[in-house]
Amino acid sequence: MSIELWKEVFSNVRENVDAYLSSEEIRSTYRDPNTSIEFVVDDLCHSVNAFAGRVAINRYRIRICAGLAAYLRESAVETIESGWIFKEQSSSDPVRRSRLIDYLMYIWLDFVCFHEWSHVICGHHSVGGSGEQWSEFEVQRDEKGKLPAEVNQRLEVEADAYAAKFTLARFSTIWQGLAHEIYGTAVPEMVLRDYLMSLLLLFRAFEKIDGKDCAERSHPEPIDRAFVVHSFMMGEFSGIPGLPNLGKKEVESIFSRVLLDFYLLHFGLSAETLLPRILQSATFMASVDDMLKKLKMDQYRVAVRR
Numbered sequence: 609m610s611i612e613l614w615k616e617v618f619s620n621v622r623e624n625v626d627a628y629l630s631s632e633e634i635r636s637t638y639r640d641p642n643t644s645i646e647f648v649v650d651d652l653c654h655s656v657n658a659f660a661g662r663v664a665i666n667r668y669r670i671r672i673c674a675g676l677a678a679y680l681r682e683s684a685v686e687t688i689e690s691g692w693i694f695k696e697q698s699s700s701d702p703v704r705r706s707r708l709i710d711y712l713m714y715i716w717l718d719f720v721c722f723h724e725w726s727h728v729i730c731g732h733h734s735v736g737g738s739g740e741q742w743s744e745f746e747v748q749r750d751e752k753g754k755l756p757a758e759v760n761q762r763l764e765v766e767a768d769a770y771a772a773k774f775t776l777a778r779f780s781t782i783w784q785g786l787a788h789e790i791y792g793t794a795v796p797e798m799v800l801r802d803y804l805m806s807l808l809l810l811f812r813a814f815e816k817i818d819g820k821d822c823a824e825r826s827h828p829e830p831i832d833r834a835f836v837v838h839s840f841m842m843g844e845f846s847g848i849p850g851l852p853n854l855g856k857k858e859v860e861s862i863f864s865r866v867l868l869d870f871y872l873l874h875f876g877l878s879a880e881t882l883l884p885r886i887l888q889s890a891t892f893m894a895s896v897d898d899m900l901k902k903l904k905m906d907q908y909r910v911a912v913r914r
């Protein structure tokens with residue numbers, strides 16, 4: 609991608625996030641009206657990463673590194689070529705293909721921004737520059753000063769759950785325009801299915817850069833993340849105005865089909881191993897609240913929990 613195009617991507621992302629973060633509705637959820645959240649795309653940092661942290665009293669910064677944007681771009685190209693998504697959309701036409709890549713990358717970056725923002729409002733704060741994350745609350749660290757994986761992974765689940773809600777709300781405002789641009793005639797089922805699948809594929813892309821060893825992993829396994837996003841979106845779907853007008857049954861069946869596709873095709877799980885694995889995800893998710901209580905996370909939240 610040319611430098612000009614990158615600049616455009618960065619400024620689009622920044623504008624989108626700025627507009628969202630400064631909206632009255634969002635600001636009214638902050639406990640302290642003086643809270644400010646700054647968003648930067650760090651075009652000099654080539655690490656595949658994003659950070660959220662507190663820089664001063666009431667001031668927070670979300671930083672998306674250029675390396676992450678580049679990685680997502682590469683993964684989007686690979687994903688479109690693989691035909692795992694937009695199945696009805698031919699990607700042999702280069703213009704069309706690049707539009708699909710852009711769309712996928714847009715959804716992914718949007719999710720990443722919301723995920724980082726969720727860390728901030730949920731109180732998962734790091735203080736100062738690089739180095740330790742989440743250093744404001746009391747928790748036993750290992751000899752390297754790192755948070756135990758069991759804590760970190762549960763904070764990640766909370767951020768994913770919030771991000772699922774926020775991105776769904778955002779999707780409600782863009783899906784019709786997108787449907788027209790990407791699909792020609794809008795078929796709500798198709799748009800929703802591809803949208804959900806795109807998020808699940810994002811977790812798969814992230815797995816490649818996270819450790820394979822569970823104890824080392826900073827994030828939960830993609831299967832668990834998929835489960836969290838899936839459950840939260842299912843729960844929120846009827847409460848968000850402007851989403852494709854589908855009945856509860858239809859939404860449920862679309863969501864289940866996507867999840868099944870994702871597990872069977874992308875993880876090669878057999879139908880028999882799938883059920884116990886899903887139960888495992890549910891158990892993991894159910895343990896999140898206890899951990900948040902143990903960390904007394906409510907004390908650190910920037911926004912009122914709703």
Ligand SMILES: [Zn+2]
Pocket residue numbers: 723724727764767
């Ligand atoms: Zn995170």
